[in-house]
Amino acid sequence: MARLYHFMLCPFSRRIRLALGEYGVDAELIEERPWSLTRALLKLNPSGALPVFIDDDRVTVAGIEAVSEYLEETRAGTGGAATLLGATPVERAEVRRLVAWFDVTFHRDVSRNVIVENIERRFAAPEHGGGAPNMQAVRNSLSHIRGHLDYIGRLVEERRWLAGDRLSHADLAAAAHLSCLDYLGDVPWSASDGAKGWYARIKSHPCFRPLLADQIRGMPPPRSYADLEF
Amino acid sequence: MARLYHFMLCPFSRRIRLALGEYGVDAELIEERPWSLTRALLKLNPSGALPVFIDDDRVTVAGIEAVSEYLEETRAGTGGAATLLGATPVERAEVRRLVAWFDVTFHRDVSRNVIVENIERRFAAPEHGGGAPNMQAVRNSLSHIRGHLDYIGRLVEERRWLAGDRLSHADLAAAAHLSCLDYLGDVPWSASDGAKGWYARIKSHPCFRPLLADQIRGMPPPRSYADLEF
The missing domain is CATH 1.20.1050.10 (Glutathione S-transferase Yfyf (Class Pi); Chain A, domain 2)
Known part of the structure; x- marks a missing residue:
């Protein structure tokens, strides 16, 4: 299963949680605290920015723009999920x-x-x-x-x-x-x-x-x- | 001809000037000063963020992420221009x-x-x-x-x-x-x-x-x- 490193009241993490729901992607949520990030998170994204998405095949996608565009590229149009970015x-x-x-x-x-x-x-x-x-x-x-x-x-x-x-x-x-x-x-x-x-x-x-x-x-x-x- | 509203020492504007060169797009440059934006610019992008790109067909594209992705979508792979975002x-x-x-x-x-x-x-x-x-x-x-x-x-x-x-x-x-x-x-x-x-x-x-x-x-x-x- 995919995983999402996030923080509950991080607006960037929240956008991706909403997008996962809209695209129909199940992901395990792993909580991080932005003011004391784990070493695991910093290894995945040296800048420390949340969220970080680990796909089923273990591809790591780090940061809000990378994750949102990656999900659109890999999930929109599959399994009935509509685009969340627009058609043109x-x-x-x-x-x-x-x-x-x-x-x-x-x-x-x-x-x-x-x-x-x-x-x-x-x-x-x-x-x-x-x-x-x-x-x-x-x-x-x-x-x-x-x-x-x-x-x-x-x-x-x-x-x-x-x-x-x-x-x-x-x-x-x-x-x-x-x-x-x-x-x-x-x-x-x-x-x-x-x-x-x-x-x-x-x-x-x-x-x-x-x-x-x-x-x-x-x-x-x-x-x-x-x-x-x- | 396309137009780019930019400021010389705005790093976001500079990235798009570099990208225009790489994609082989000619554009007229219109200088803005971030600390006293013109009304024309604020009409094109109410947030005031630079750069703003006006395409040949007058489509307005505002802000660094919108412009960089738009140029990739419309210019990469045309006229010999390579992708600047990656193939996968x-x-x-x-x-x-x-x-x-x-x-x-x-x-x-x-x-x-x-x-x-x-x-x-x-x-x-x-x-x-x-x-x-x-x-x-x-x-x-x-x-x-x-x-x-x-x-x-x-x-x-x-x-x-x-x-x-x-x-x-x-x-x-x-x-x-x-x-x-x-x-x-x-x-x-x-x-x-x-x-x-x-x-x-x-x-x-x-x-x-x-x-x-x-x-x-x-x-x-x-x-x-x-x-x-x-």
């Missing part, structure tokens, strides 16, 4: 533009700080950056979230999914980041009906179920996190 | 792993700070972050560069190019970042014979020539920058 170069360009919107811009402006301050500071040893969270940094980052919800809302006014008519890695990337913040109770869904409606749709997909069952020990999510009518 | 999913996974090494890890640890402090602080207006560069931040970032040169050196001990037998986006990404720092005279090439030999090889490729002619007004590069025997 132009469609794929739009999916990849929006993936970068969330994996680069949203991550830099919002999710990275919120996750580092709330999770890594809490669980890491002091020598690995543990300590009191910088709540001002968290508030600064969260102040940017409404602009992104607005953007999602504007996209789904004109499209069924973020990049077009079909679910794509753009939706999975956006949902992966937002679901990490939602686990922490930090998404003001009432700020955008459009974004909320889009998230309700993707949250009810079967691929989302494993994520909704996630529980970090000593840090349970709010009840709304797993509620399909949040 | 496994080869492409290795190329994309190394691209992330430079575009994510090297950028975060080294090139972003050096470029922001040396270029953006100098040219940006105070309201856009201009001012005195933080030279301590520059020194901290540059202290990480030797580890990366070592890594390049180890890779080319066993491979002709970074990801395998053929030149790929991994080489272009690494060379794009390092050439920005080289423009500033900040690469200690004597630290790794292997990395220096690899850079000498890629620097002498025809695709590199336009980059070696770059001149930022009021900030010329050191003589070694354009010298093939640096």
Whole structure:
């Protein structure tokens, strides 16, 4: 069976867990903690970036872009799995533009700080950056979230999914980041009906179920996190 | 003719300029300044990320991952241009792993700070972050560069190019970042014979020539920058 090295509240790992569900790939999940990676993980990916996917034939694929493109190349169109990248170069360009919107811009402006301050500071040893969270940094980052919800809302006014008519890695990337913040109770869904409606749709997909069952020990999510009518 | 919105010392823009040369694509270059983007650019890519490629047929492709994959999909294998991503999913996974090494890890640890402090602080207006560069931040970032040169050196001990037998986006990404720092005279090439030999090889490729002619007004590069025997 394939294996995925991941961390529950790593948005890149979450995107691949969602993609595995959509492509219909079973994988054993192996938990890593980004603030104290195992030697096994660093051997698989010297940069330390999660996730890392080990295919059935032991091919190692490291890092979010490598894994997402590898799964599309090897799993889309097989066994009934649809493409998650798009059918033409132009469609794929739009999916990849929006993936970068969330994996680069949203991550830099919002999710990275919120996750580092709330999770890594809490669980890491002091020598690995543990300590009191910088709540001002968290508030600064969260102040940017409404602009992104607005953007999602504007996209789904004109499209069924973020990049077009079909679910794509753009939706999975956006949902992966937002679901990490939602686990922490930090998404003001009432700020955008459009974004909320889009998230309700993707949250009810079967691929989302494993994520909704996630529980970090000593840090349970709010009840709304797993509620399909949040 | 195709167009590329770029900035001379943006490593992502540089990678695409190199790729255009390798794929044999002519494009008009339109200069943008990351610290004061034009409205035209923000209309093409609301996230503001460079580069943006406008194809002959006016298709807009925004952001480094979207542009690099789009060019591979539409230009590799045409008119004699070879693939820059690899021939199999496994080869492409290795190329994309190394691209992330430079575009994510090297950028975060080294090139972003050096470029922001040396270029953006100098040219940006105070309201856009201009001012005195933080030279301590520059020194901290540059202290990480030797580890990366070592890594390049180890890779080319066993491979002709970074990801395998053929030149790929991994080489272009690494060379794009390092050439920005080289423009500033900040690469200690004597630290790794292997990395220096690899850079000498890629620097002498025809695709590199336009980059070696770059001149930022009021900030010329050191003589070694354009010298093939640096």
